[in-house]
Each structure stands twice: as C-alpha cells, then as structure tokens.
Amino acid sequence: MRFNPKARLDTSRTSGGGGGGLGGGLGGGGGRIPIPGGRAGGGIGTVVVLLLFFVLSQCTGIGPQVIGGSGGGSSSTVGTGTFGGQQASDGGDTGDFGSCKTGEDANNDENCAFVAMENSMTGFWDSQADLEGRFQPEQSVVIFSGQVETGGCGSASSSVGPFYCPSDQTIYLDPTFFDSIFEQLGGEDTTFVRAYVLAHEYGHHIQNLLGTMGQVRTQQGPDSDAVRLELQADCYAGMWTAAAENDGFVTDITDQDISEGISAAKTVGDDHIQSETSGRVDTSSFTHGSSEQRIAWFKKGLTTPDSIAPCDTFKSRNLDQP
C-alpha cells in the first residue's frame, strides 16, 4: 500500500492521546467501563476480541457491563473510568502529526499513514450517495499509548486494542496493537492491515451516523445482531478498500495487501479465536462471526463500493453467503 506523494494531508481530526475529542462537556457515560481482561492464550485474537467486546458494550446503549471473554478469560476493570478531565492519563501524546504534510510523509511514517488513511476514508464516505445529508466525519482519531480517557466510554488501556466510542464519535488506536498482529501474520508490507482495522472502526462510525448501532438487540450467537454489526463493519471496510486506489491519497493497494487484510480478518474470527484459546468452538457465544464470514463480508464490500445496501447484514438470511 502506497500513498500519493503529492497529496496534502489534513491533520485536523488526528491527534495524540493528549488532546483531541477529550474536551469537557461530553460527559454522560460517567461510570466505570469494565473491560474483559483475560488473555487466556495471549495472542492477537484475544486482544482483538476484547476490543470488539468493548465496542459492543458501547454500541448497545445498555451501559457499562462485563462481558465474558469467549476464551474463558476473567473479567477485570481497567482504570477508574472517571470522565471529565481535560487530558489523557499517563499514556500521553504519541504522535507528531504536525509533521504529516504530504503523502510522501505517509509513505515514510506510520503515524502519518494513519492521517492519510483517515483523509481517504473521510473522502470516500463523504461522497457516498447513500449518506447524502447524513455524513459527518468522525470527531477524531486518537493515537495513544498506555491509557486514554474517552469522551463517554470511560478509560481504556492498550490491551483493549483499537475501538470506536460512539458517544464522542472518536476512534482510539494504540499502534503497539499492530505489532502483535504483524508478528502473527509474518507479513512484510503491513500498512494495509492498519488500514483494514481503521476502515473497520470507521465503519462503526458510519453505523453510528445511520442509527444501525441502535438496532442491536441480541448480543451473542451466530445470527445475533452483534455479529451482524461486526460483519457489516467488515463489509464497509471492503467498500473503502475497493474505492481507495487512485482517490488522490492512495495510489496502490496490491493483491498482496488484500490477502494480508484477509489474513487479519481470519485471525479475528470467533471460531479461530475460540479454538486458539480453548480448543473448542461454541457458536452460541459468537459476537463477531466466524473467520469465513468475516472474510466473506469483507470481500462482499470489495465488490460493492458504490452502495451500502449489499452490506446489509441485518437483512441477510444466511450470513455464510453475503
């Protein structure tokens, strides 16, 4: 994956953990946000499933809750969860985005690459006819390390992984998360795996704008709303991928990139994670769909960059066949 060296980057929505999206006045979430802390098998899968659980607990509107990890890990509370402060806790600022001026910077610096991806995704969704009059960019992409205070989703540590917080419309990413993915995948050029994850989280922002998150009633099971929400975010990530090349920011997404994205999708399938962590697959506790389903919906998005309708997982009668 390469970026157009001449593209001018807009850093106004990307910040380090010390700033963006954290101003006062967005309170309401208030209390603690318990995050499953068990990491039975270690491994990337567990990390990702935790982040997705976290997102889910935010999506449902039923407030803070403890959701047991599918790997049988124990639950714990991370951080104090108090909200209203003006600054992130000790994690602090990890990004120097002021130096991200062009696509060339994005080619040379992974923080700048996030800026270029964000610019590309914002441009893509802004031009979607299906979202006409309803689109607005996310409030912020916050690149943090250590720990971060969100605007309504409590505090989160790196172990949560990337997530989207609906109440402040902000995507939170700790870049060290990707190190463990790359280790698992053994890939060389891994920029696209970052893009896939960011595009998935951006997909949750689109769901938030469209009210899709509010439709989630059932939290677990192979045909649950939770699974449908996650598979739809994968599909949206595929839509952006299909349209990104030559959009002014992205010049090149190779077949190798796509297959790395698919490998990443495979590692976060519920069945894969469960068999890694417990040696068994229990579909009744699925929250994100199987590896095959996640790949299938990502690929579905690849074929349909111009309309969100084919990504309507909530209307799908067979999630195995988008």
Ligand SMILES: [Zn+2]
């Ligand atoms: Zn998700």
